[in-house]
Structure formats: structure tokens, C-alpha cells
Amino acid sequence: MNKVKKRKAFVEQKDCVACGCCVKVCPVTAIQIPKGIYAQVNKDKCVGCGKCAKECPATVITIQEVSA
Numbered sequence: 001m002n003k004v005k006k007r008k009a010f011v012e013q014k015d016c017v018a019c020g021c022c023v024k025v026c027p028v029t030a031i032q033i034p035k036g037i038y039a040q041v042n043k044d045k046c047v048g049c050g051k052c053a054k055e056c057p058a059t060v061i062t063i064q065e066v067s068a
Contacts, residue, residue, distance in 0.1 A: 005065040007048025012060040013038040022052035022061060
């Protein structure tokens with residue numbers, strides 16, 4: 001049986017400047033910026049659409065495959 005792969009967004013938190021661009025474009029509100037320090041992705045909500053990665057001016061968000 002093949003394991004299903006899902007795509008999820010990952011934020012390189014040490015390089016994130018908490019600008020909020022990703023939060024504005026996320027269609028499922030899966031990204032928050034707790035305490036204004038860095039963006040954090042809720043993996044349960046994230047659908048891996050890639051909009052946040054395209055929008056990120058610091059290019060610190062990547063879409064990666066994870067085992068379901």
C-alpha cells in the first residue's frame with residue numbers, strides 16, 4: 001500500500017520577519033504570527049496551495065511533501 005503524500009507549508013522561522021503577507025493570502029487561515037515574532041503554519045489547516053510561498057517577500061516559506 002502506498003503512503004499518501006500531502007503538501008504543507010514550512011516557514012524558516014529564523015529568517016522570517018513577520019511581515020504578515022502570508023497571513024493575508026492564506027485561503028484557509030492556516031498561518032498566524034504569534035507575538036509578532038515569526039509566521040507559524042497550522043499543519044492541520046494547511047492545504048499546501050503555495051500562495052503563501054509565492055507571496056513571501058523574504059522567500060522563507062517552502063511547500064514540502066509530508067507523509068500523511
